[in-house]
Amino acid sequence: xxxxxxYLLREFLGYLALGLLGFIVIFIVxxxxxxxxxxxxxxxxxxxxxxxxxxxxxxVVTKVLPVALLLATFLALxxxxxxxxxxxxxxxxxxxxRLMMPVFAVAGVCVLLSLALSELVVPGATRERNQILQxxxxxxxxxxxxxxxxxxFMGGGGRIWYMRLYLVREQRMHEVSLQEFAKxxxxxxxxxxxxxxxGSRWVFTSGFTRTFDESGQETAKxxxxxxxxxxxxxxxxxxxxxxxxxxxxxxxLRDYIERLRTSGARVSNYLVDLHIKLAFPxxxxxxxxxxxxxxxxxxxxxAALGFGLSVAIAFVYYGFIRAGQAFGHSGLLxxxxxxxxxxxxxxxxxxxxxxxxxxx
Numbered sequence: 258x259x260x261x262x263x264y265l266l267r268e269f270l271g272y273l274a275l276g277l278l279g280f281i282v283i284f285i286v287x288x289x290x291x292x293x294x295x296x297x298x299x300x301x302x303x304x305x306x307x308x309x310x311x312x313x314x315x316x317v318v319t320k321v322l323p324v325a326l327l328l329a330t331f332l333a334l335x336x337x338x339x340x341x342x343x344x345x346x347x348x349x350x351x352x353x354x355r356l357m358m359p360v361f362a363v364a365g366v367c368v369l370l371s372l373a374l375s376e377l378v379v380p381g382a383t384r385e386r387n388q389i390l391q392x393x394x395x396x397x398x399x400x401x402x403x404x405x406x407x408x409x410f411m412g413g414g415g416r417i418w419y420m421r422l423y424l425v426r427e428q429r430m431h432e433v434s435l436q437e438f439a440k441x442x443x444x445x446x447x448x449x450x451x452x453x454x455x456g457s458r459w460v461f462t463s464g465f466t467r468t469f470d471e472s473g474q475e476t477a478k479x480x481x482x483x484x485x486x487x488x489x490x491x492x493x494x495x496x497x498x499x500x501x502x503x504x505x506x507x508x509x510l511r512d513y514i515e516r517l518r519t520s521g522a523r524v525s526n527y528l529v530d531l532h533i534k535l536a537f538p539x540x541x542x543x544x545x546x547x548x549x550x551x552x553x554x555x556x557x558x559x560a561a562l563g564f565g566l567s568v569a570i571a572f573v574y575y576g577f578i579r580a581g582q583a584f585g586h587s588g589l590l591x592x593x594x595x596x597x598x599x600x601x602x603x604x605x606x607x608x609x610x611x612x613x614x615x616x617x
Contacts, residue, residue, distance in 0.1 A: 261346060266359040269333040273363070276325035276332075276567075277318070284317045285310055292390075301394045309394070312386035315378045319371050323540040324571040326364060330548030331563035333360070338553060353615050357549045364545040371538035376506045384504045405495070413489045415439055415519040420452075420495075428454040428492040433461070435485075438519065443469055447485070454492045460484045502530040510534070525592050529585035532596030533578070539600050540574060546607030550614040574603055 288310075296306055334357075337343040346356060391397045403425050410418040414437070421432035430452040437445040449464030460482065467477045502510055510531045517524045547570060577599035585595025594601075 261351070261356070262359045265333060265337070265356070266363070268336065269329050269360055269363065272329035272332045273325055276328040277322065280321035280325055281314070281317055284321055285313070288313070295390075295395065299394050299396065305389060305393055309386055309389045312382040312389065315374050315382045316386075319374050319379060319537070322367055322371055323544045323574075324567055326367060326541055327544040327548045327570060328563055328567040330360060330545050331552050331566060334549055334552035335563060343553060353549070353553055354611070357545075360545055360549060361542070364542045367541040368538045371541055372535075375534055375538065376508070380504050380506050380509070384500070387504075405498075408495060409499075410490070410495055411513065411516040412494075413516060413519075415516075416488070416490070418490065418495070423495050425492075425496045430495075435461075442471075445469070447483075449483075455484070458484050458486045459488055459490075502527065507531060507534045525588065526586050528592035529582055529596050532593055533582055536597045536600050537578065539604075540578075543600060543604050543607050544570065544574065546611055547603065550607065550610035553614050574599060577602060 295301075334343070337346070343356075347353070405423045405425065406421070408418070408420045408423050412418055417436045417438070419434040419436075420430040423430050431450070433447075433449055433452045435445075435447040435452075436443060446467045446469075447461055447464060448467075449461035451463065452459050452461045454460075461480070461484075462482050463480075464483075465477055465479050466483065467475055469475055500509075505513065510527060514524050514527045514531060517527065548567075551566070581590065581595040581598035584590040584598075585592045589595075590598070
């Protein structure tokens with residue numbers, strides 16, 4: 258590593274650490290003021306509040322990391338440009354792209370870090386954070402852990418379970434309906450007043466089983482007691498609380514989408530959320546591309562200008578991402594394109610800006 262690489266890397270990492278810490282503090286302070294009434298009204302212990310924000314921190318890091326990277330790029334390269342060091346380096350034959358290699362390397366590491374946090378830490382922390390706020394601070398009473406009402410469960414092999422009530426300890430379903438699909442077409446439906454787990458399979462009582470051939474012709478048969486084998490779902494599966502996409506990792510969401518697709522259900526909304534999880538970490542690299550091209554063309558007169566530009570660009574970038582997500586949810590754009598729209602647009606802008614900066 259050359260001297261100028263070490264110098265730029267040291268400056269960049271210093272600004273990155275300060276920017277990341279500053280944006281995290283700003284984000285949390287704003288959130289504290291928003292929730293102050295909730296904490297005071299419910300007399301939340303300080304330890305519980307701290308636990309809430311410790312679980313919020315990983316999500317905050319993934320959100321503010323691109324802004325901190327952009328600010329560090331502006332400040333580090335802007336200082337080189339301001340004092341003529343950039344001109345001297347370029348006069349010695351070092352191109353803008355070569356100069357920024359250490360910054361690009363850090364941005365690449367941040368992409369991987371953001372993806373790892375989003376996959377391994379954020380989903381669990383989000384569930385814990387919601388549980389702390391709703392159950393331990395606001396004391397919102399949920400359905401008892403010993404029973405679950407109005408359960409819909411996406412099983413394997415194209416199965417969908419509906420039940421009015423599931424008793425966890427007794428491993429018993431009330432008013433249950435099991436639908437089995439093949440290639441999006443309903444093939445069998447079992448409706449029963451109850452279903453019990455006998456240790457190895459589900460036993461349905463007092464109901465009807467209906468089978469459908471490829472032409473849609475229905476055959477119905479009543480039963481008093483019917484044991485059904487070959488079902489992968491176990492009692493523990495129905496005891497779990499359902500999760501939102503934010504509380505699932507990309508792998509968990511992908512598996513859920515596959516179960517939905519097998520049953521013939523609409524999956525476009527979930528596909529958008531899945532690709533957003535994969536597309537968002539790339540923002541860390543794209544903003545550095547844009548910031549580097551701008552910083553080499555502008556002479557930063559103050560840190561305030563870099564801060565303002567960082568917030569403005571990040572705000573517009575995030576706006577594109579959320580707009581694409583909304584268009585994808587509404588069906589106006591294909592799910593994959595909707596999720597990656599922000600990265601595609603700003604990535605193209607960054608490449609063009611970097612190409613023009615390289616030529617000048």
